[in-house]
Amino acid sequence: MLTLYFLQSSRAFRTAWLLEELGVDYELKFAERRADGSVPPELGVPTAKGKAPAIQDGNLILGESGAIAEYLIEKYDTTHRLLPTQPEKRAKIRELMWAAEGTLMLHAEGVYSARLAAPAQVAHEIEAKLAMSVQLDLDWLENTLQETSTRYIASDDVTVADTMMAFSVMDIFALKLAPAGKSWPRINEWLKIVKSGEVYQRAVKRTGHHF
Ligand SMILES: N[C@@H](CCC(=O)N[C@@H](CS)C(=O)NCC(=O)O)C(=O)O
Structure with missing residues (x-):
């Protein structure tokens, strides 16, 4: 059985949601972050x-949420539902996947x-400058959504791009990393649709994911 090494409030949620979308049976190895945000060694992440996130599927041990998504799609998305x-x-979906990370x-x-x-004083100034890049990223995403005018980010149905990108945007909003x-x-609107999805909610329930 596939094992997912899951850290709370982390990118590992991307993988959990994707596994739920694919209907792949998986064992969840779960840990809360340590006080400094790091992975506790007891989680035994094998990379x-x-x-x-990291996964183990048979002999394959893999890290990097994007590489994991590509592998899971290649192996388990046999009907090409999540990557047409x-x-x-495919190119537009991959553009969003790469941009997400x-x-x-x-x-x-x-x-x-x-x-x-x-x-604090210095941080405020540096933060404001760096946050401009985040603003441009979100502006780009906003325009993309306007152009495609689909329910999900690249299609009327969920694709692997949503599983990668939703975490990035929710993280930015939750930690207030964009300019106020x-x-x-x-x-x-897109995030509302994502959060109301039955499979998304199943992944939240299984992992307890929150920011
Ligand atoms: N580019 C990697 C980033 C992995 C990463 O930085 N994960 C964070 C959680 S979001 C982590 O494990 N942090 C804890 C630590 O560094 O000990 C990916 O997309 O998987």
């Missing part, structure tokens, strides 16, 4: 980096690190 076969559609989370982590590392006073109505 070299020891971060969450047309090259153009390589752009939105990258910028969000910058804002968060500045907040933790610098003295801005709003992204289409993004909020």
Whole structure:
């Protein structure tokens, strides 16, 4: 059986939601974060980096939420429900998947690190500058949603892009990593649809995921 190494309030939720969407049976190895936010060694994450998420499927041990998503889709999405076969559609979905980690989370982590590392006055200034990148990312996503005008991010149904991107945006909103006073109505509408999804809710129930 597939094992998911799950850390609370982490990107591991992306993998849990995707596994639920795919209907794959999995064992959940669960841990709360330590006080400094790190993974407790008792979780026994088997990858070299020891971060969450990680999976073990047979002999395969894999980290990186994006690589895990690609693997799970390749192996278990046999009807191509979550990643359609047309090259153009696949490319747009992958654009969102890469952006979720390589752009939105990258910028969000910058804002968060500045907040933790610098003295309040300095942190405020650095944070405000870094948060501009987060704003541009969200503006881009807002425009994308306006252009596609689909219920989910890339289609009227859930795709693997939603499972990657929703965590990034919810994390940014929950930790207030975007500039204050801005709003992204289409993004909020999309998040409402995501959160009301039956399978999404099943993943929340199984993992207790929260920010
Ligand atoms: N790029 C990696 C990032 C993995 C990562 O940074 N995970 C965080 C949780 S969101 C973690 O394990 N933090 C705890 C630690 O560093 O000990 C991915 O997408 O999986």
